[in-house]
Amino acid sequence: MIFILLLFHYKLIQKMELRKITIFFVLILLSSSVFAQNEKYHLLVGTYTSPGKSEGIYVYEFDSQNGAITYKSKVVLESPAYFAVSPDRKFVYSVTESKESKISALAFNPKTGDLQLLNSQPSGGNGPTYISVDANRNYVFAANYGGGSITALPIKSNGTLGSDIQDIKHEGSSIARKKPFVHSAVVSPDNNYVLTADLGTDKINIYRFNSKSRPMALSAASQPFITLDPGAGPRHSTFHPNKKFFYVVTEINSKVYAFNYKKGHLSQIQSVSMLPDGFAGPGHGADIHVSDDGKFLYASTRSTVNEIAIYSIDQKTGMLSIVGKQPSFGKSSRTFDIDPSGNWLLSTSQVTNEIIVFKRDPASGKLTPTGQKLQIDKPSLVKFVKMD
Secondary structure, three states: OHHHHHHHOHHHHHOOOHHHHHHHHHHHHHHHHHHHHOOEEEEEEEEOOOOOOOOEEEEEEEEOOOOOEEEEEEEEOOOOOEEEEOOOOOEEEEEEOOOOOEEEEEEEOOOOOOEEEEEEEEOOOOOEEEEEEOOOOOEEEEEEOOOOEEEEEEEOOOOOEOOOOEEEEOOOOOOOOOOOOEEEEEEOOOOOEEEEEEOOOOEEEEEEEOOOOOOOOEEEEEEEEEEOOOOOOEEEEEEOOOOOEEEEEEOOOOEEEEEEEEOOEEEEEEEEEOOOOOOOOOOOEEEEEEOOOOOEEEEEEOOOOOEEEEEEEOOOOOOEEEEEEEEOOOOOOOOEEEOOOOOEEEEEEOOOOEEEEEEEOOOOOOEEEEEEEEEOOOEEEEEEEEOO
C-alpha cells in the first residue's frame, strides 16, 4: 500500500521541502495502519445439526474494524462439530460427530469463502471431536472421543482423503473415567510430532510423525506420554508462538497446565486453577488459545462457571499469572477464537445458540463485552481465515 501511494504522489514529493516530506511520510504510515486495521476475514462456524436447525458449516465475513459479522454462505454437512483449515487455505477437513463418525474433505475458496464437499472417509473410531492437519498437508489427525483412539488419514495431492487409515487405540483409565476418551490431537510446530489429550487416562500421549511411513505414519515417541494429576481430564492444548511452551486445559479439574517443549519431550512447569476460590462444583474447562504475540493465554470454562480466564505469559519461563476473568455470557461455551488483528475474541454458546463478540485490548489482554451477538443454532466452533 505504501509503495502504491509513493508512486501515485511521486511528482508531488519531488517538489516538497524536507519538513513537508517528513510530514507526508508520517501521514502515509498512518493511513497504511488504518488500512491494516480495516482488514476483513472469513469466519467459519461449525455446528451440531441433529437435533436442531443448523445445517453444516457457515461462512461469514468478519470486519476487524468494528466487529461486524455478515453472512456469506454455507455447506450442508452432518454435525461438523470441529474442523481444520489447511495451511494453504485451500481445503477444510471436518469431523462428523455423530453415529456415522466420518471425516470429510472440502475445497475452500479463500477469496469468496465458498466451500464444496469433495469426499469423506470413516474416522476409524466413534465420536470424533477434533481434527488437525500437518503443515505440509500430507495427513489429518482425528481424535475419536467415543472410540478412545487417534486416527491418521492421508491426504491426496488434490486435497481429498485417502483410505489408508491408521487407528491407534489408547489403553488405561483414571479415577474419573474407566476408559480412554481422546479429545484432541495437535501437531507440533516442527511438524514431527502429534500430541493427544486423553481425558479418560489423564495423559498427553506423544507420537512421532513421519508422512513417508504410510499407512503407519504415527509411532510412539521416545517419551510416549506424560501424566497429569489424577482426575484432571485433559481436553484441548496449544503451543506458544515461540514453540518452546505447551499448554493444556483440563475438563474435570478445570486447570491450565504449562510445559516446556523440546523435540517431542514435555516437562511440566506449572498448573493453575481456573475456578473461583472456594468453588467446589465442576467447572468443565473447555478451550485454550495463546494470542499471536505470545503475551497472553486464554482458557474457558463452561456449564456452571462460564468464564474466560486471562493469563499473562512470562516470555522466558512460560509461567502464567492471572490477569482477570471475563464472564462468557453464554452457557456451554464450547470453543472460542481470537481474530488475526488481535482486537476481538469470539466465543460460542452451544446452549443459548449464539456467538458472543468481545473487544480485546492487545496491551492488557483484557476483554470487554460489546453486546454484539450472532444468533446461530448449536455453534460448536469458530475459526478465522485470512481473506484473499
